[in-house]
Amino acid sequence: MFVAPSILSADFSKLGEEIKSVEDAGADWIHIDVMDGNFVPNITIGACVVKSIRKITKLPFDVHLMIEKPENHYMEFIKAGADYITIHVESTKNLYRTIKEIKKYCKVGIALNPASPLCLIENIIDEIDLLLIMTVEPGFGGQKFIESMLNKVKKAKEMIGSRRIYLSVDGGVNDKNAPLLKKAGADILVAGSFIFGSRDYKEAIKKLKSSL
Ligand code: DX5
Numbered sequence: 001m002f003v004a005p006s007i008l009s010a011d012f013s014k015l016g017e018e019i020k021s022v023e024d025a026g027a028d029w030i031h032i033d034v035m036d037g038n039f040v041p042n043i044t045i046g047a048c049v050v051k052s053i054r055k056i057t058k059l060p061f062d063v064h065l066m067i068e069k070p071e072n073h074y075m076e077f078i079k080a081g082a083d084y085i086t087i088h089v090e091s092t093k094n095l096y097r098t099i100k101e102i103k104k105y106c107k108v109g110i111a112l113n114p115a116s117p118l119c120l121i122e123n124i125i126d127e128i129d130l131l132l133i134m135t136v137e138p139g140f141g142g143q144k145f146i147e148s149m150l151n152k153v154k155k156a157k158e159m160i161g162s163r164r165i166y167l168s169v170d171g172g173v174n175d176k177n178a179p180l181l182k183k184a185g186a187d188i189l190v191a192g193s194f195i196f197g198s199r200d201y202k203e204a205i206k207k208l209k210s211s212l
Pocket residue numbers: 006008009031033064136137138139140141142143170171172173190191192193194
């Protein structure tokens with residue numbers, strides 16, 4: 001079970017220090033939310049930021065692309081040092097080809113918005129390394145966890161079966177729902193505001209892990 005702090009809720013005026021702090025506090029991966037103001041209403045960070053924080057840590061970078069036509073941009077993030085590139089099923093008309101392309105260079109993840117059914121990944125499940133279930137509508141940190149997504153996580157775990165695919169959960173994760181998510185089969189908990197909004201990052205990560 002891994003905890004991946006989402007830097008979206010970090011203090012960007014000292015992003016390097018924030019990443020070091022969560023690393024020291026026990027983070028397993030760093031989750032990087034890329035938004036384009038089109039696929040989602042918000043605009044966040046680009047590949048140049050990923051490149052500069054790549055020098056700070058050796059932790060795996062889990063780059064979550066919430067952008068239209070990720071096929072036009074994934075390479076910038078691979079060059080910047082992404083270990084996983086996660087794209088949304090809803091964001092491209094050429095999902096299969098884009099997955100195949102990304103796989104030539106790094107691990108590939110597929111994300112599903114809350115309203116998108118699991119059957120959308122049925123035909124490409126054997127191609128992916130990670131499945132990301134959104135437990136909030138993507139676009140902003142600090143939103144409330146959508147309880148009905150617990151069942152979707154459970155079904156996703158069943159669908160994955162014995163395949164070597166990480167099941168990741170993103171949005172509104174806290175110490176209350178972490179044990180339920182673990183029980184439902186999640187391997188990776190992405191958490192932004194719960195970690196960066198706490199006074200003690202180590203305590204927050206410990207809470208997410210120990211409640212498991
Ligand atoms: C939402 C992002 C999430 C978000 C998580 O669009 O993909 O990664 O930053 O933040 P919290 O944990 O605050 O919901």
